[in-house]
Amino acid sequence: MSFSHSAPSFDISSYPQVTVRSLDNDERKGRGLFASTAFEPGQLILKERPILHTAYPEARAFTPTSDLEIPYDWQRLLYLYAFYRTHNLQSGVLDGILTELSVDGVCSDLARDADPDREREFREWADDWVEWYNAQNASSQWRPTSEEMFRLIAILETNSHSRDEDDMRDLRDPRTDAADTTNVAMFSNLPVPGEEEEEEEIKDEACGLWVIASMLNHSCLPNCTVFIPPTKRSGAEPMLYLRCIRPVAAGDELLVSYHDEEFLPTLDRRAMLMPRGFECHCALCEGAVREYMRGAVCPGPGCDGICCPVKVGGQMGWVCHLCNGVLSDRQVSDLEAKEEQWMSEWEHILAMTLGDTPTDQCTHLLAYQVLNHYSQPFPPPSQPLPCPPPSFLSPMHPTHSHIYTFLKFILFENSVWLRQHFGDDGVRGVLRAMLSAVQTALGSLNDGGNSVNVSEERRVLGYWVVKEAERQLGRVASVDDRMRWESIREEGLVIWQVGMRYLCSTD
Numbered sequence: 001m002s003f004s005h006s007a008p009s010f011d012i013s014s015y016p017q018v019t020v021r022s023l024d025n026d027e028r029k030g031r032g033l034f035a036s037t038a039f040e041p042g043q044l045i046l047k048e049r050p051i052l053h054t055a056y057p058e059a060r061a062f063t064p065t066s067d068l069e070i071p072y073d074w075q076r077l078l079y080l081y082a083f084y085r086t087h088n089l090q091s092g093v094l095d096g097i098l099t100e101l102s103v104d105g106v107c108s109d110l111a112r113d114a115d116p117d118r119e120r121e122f123r124e125w126a127d128d129w130v131e132w133y134n135a136q137n138a139s140s141q142w143r144p145t146s147e148e149m150f151r152l153i154a155i156l157e158t159n160s161h162s163r164d165e166d167d168m169r170d171l172r173d174p175r176t177d178a179a180d181t182t183n184v185a186m187f188s189n190l191p192v193p194g195e196e197e198e199e200e201e202i203k204d205e206a207c208g209l210w211v212i213a214s215m216l217n218h219s220c221l222p223n224c225t226v227f228i229p230p231t232k233r234s235g236a237e238p239m240l241y242l243r244c245i246r247p248v249a250a251g252d253e254l255l256v257s258y259h260d261e262e263f264l265p266t267l268d269r270r271a272m273l274m275p276r277g278f279e280c281h282c283a284l285c286e287g288a289v290r291e292y293m294r295g296a297v298c299p300g301p302g303c304d305g306i307c308c309p310v311k312v313g314g315q316m317g318w319v320c321h322l323c324n325g326v327l328s329d330r331q332v333s334d335l336e337a338k339e340e341q342w343m344s345e346w347e348h349i350l351a352m353t354l355g356d357t358p359t360d361q362c363t364h365l366l367a368y369q370v371l372n373h374y375s376q377p378f379p380p381p382s383q384p385l386p387c388p389p390p391s392f393l394s395p396m397h398p399t400h401s402h403i404y405t406f407l408k409f410i411l412f413e414n415s416v417w418l419r420q421h422f423g424d425d426g427v428r429g430v431l432r433a434m435l436s437a438v439q440t441a442l443g444s445l446n447d448g449g450n451s452v453n454v455s456e457e458r459r460v461l462g463y464w465v466v467k468e469a470e471r472q473l474g475r476v477a478s479v480d481d482r483m484r485w486e487s488i489r490e491e492g493l494v495i496w497q498v499g500m501r502y503l504c505s506t507d
């Protein structure tokens, strides 16, 4: 029995540019992947073939079943694994994977604490798969066991990479992708998920396991990134590209980000990583680098700086990036109370912008105040508003993740609402506010411009800015309007192109 591609194999010696070793100074991390030579941002570190991938024809030939709760892409990977075992392919590599790869994302104490039911659920999935598979393949010589399938599922949870079409939209050129109607979908009310979507899900999923890449540990300020170019249409083998995004010296550990939420505060990022079985101690989490998305306007006279939490002399404080002024304890506790107030208002804003009939005019006022405070220009409200403006906005800088999340939510999830209430000026105002918030936040990290260039958020935002500007340019007629949108398009394009260069420059 032959395999449709040349058989995947795993041999670290064919990747001389990296080594795998245990992290003696940080046992919690287990093993890591290290650079054997120096790399510059944009450089390709390695290119790896998957050992299991849903794009392999043997996996594609299998039709996932809704009788099982297991996600469709994992069903395909379990099936591919069964195909290898049945035809006695890759036994050494598969045995190695099962005994060597980490299952900490399910079986470690931290993962159990974060989600006490998940391990039990995965064990049930494994039992169900074994029962279902054996019933379908009664004559097969090879039979899965529940323990083996549970281990494989835990390995997939801890180590696999996946990418679907949604994630890849912003990798297309936003100006030339004429057939792409996603912009229209994004800027109108999205359909309610239904059966059609499920069909799409079966076609679109792209998930796999790459053995060398499974040695990569996480950092919230990563020095490399994984890129898996789309393969669905071309039928090519799904390669994983590991690319440098911040300077790497020989001997440095190579680190990727496991979450694509770099614009979240440290505590929220921590909470996201717990189910993955660890607590992050990177420079950003430890306060060695400014927590740039918790920004406060610097109260220093005439100073335009942003105060963010950072460790100074072993102590955490909110320090201005321009004048080095430090917020007093009183100012910090006031600010933290205002952050909490924001969170309690968030439900109101959601209720209003999710299309419910607004019953409380104060929620309108709040959304208006936020938009007016952080974006420009907005028309005044059509009727006098019945309650005083909220007092908690002023000390928060537009780079603050609460504000940023709000602007993003309004722009990308509720742009129809934005257009209805504030017209095109409103959309332009929010785009500009977001671009400048992202730019200012990353720029304040002061790391030689690397963060400004490599940020995933910035690249994605650049893509959507260009898409929106292109759409508007096809619609507006007045010379002034065209000039405004053209300048926004140019701004977005530069950002998108720089991000793309770092993510997927040609090797």
Ligand SMILES: C[S@@+](CC[C@H](N)C(=O)[O-])C[C@H]1O[C@@H](n2cnc3c(N)ncnc32)[C@H](O)[C@@H]1O
Binding pocket: 028, 029, 030, 031, 032, 100, 101, 102, 103, 104, 105, 108, 158, 159, 213, 214, 215, 216, 217, 218, 219, 276, 277, 278, 279, 280, 281
């Ligand atoms: C894809 S594996 C990475 C390789 C892993 N260290 C090993 O020895 O196999 C993911 C697991 O590595 C560990 N890990 C990754 N990043 C970490 C970090 N920043 N701190 C502590 N543990 C980490 C966690 O146990 C996580 O579930």
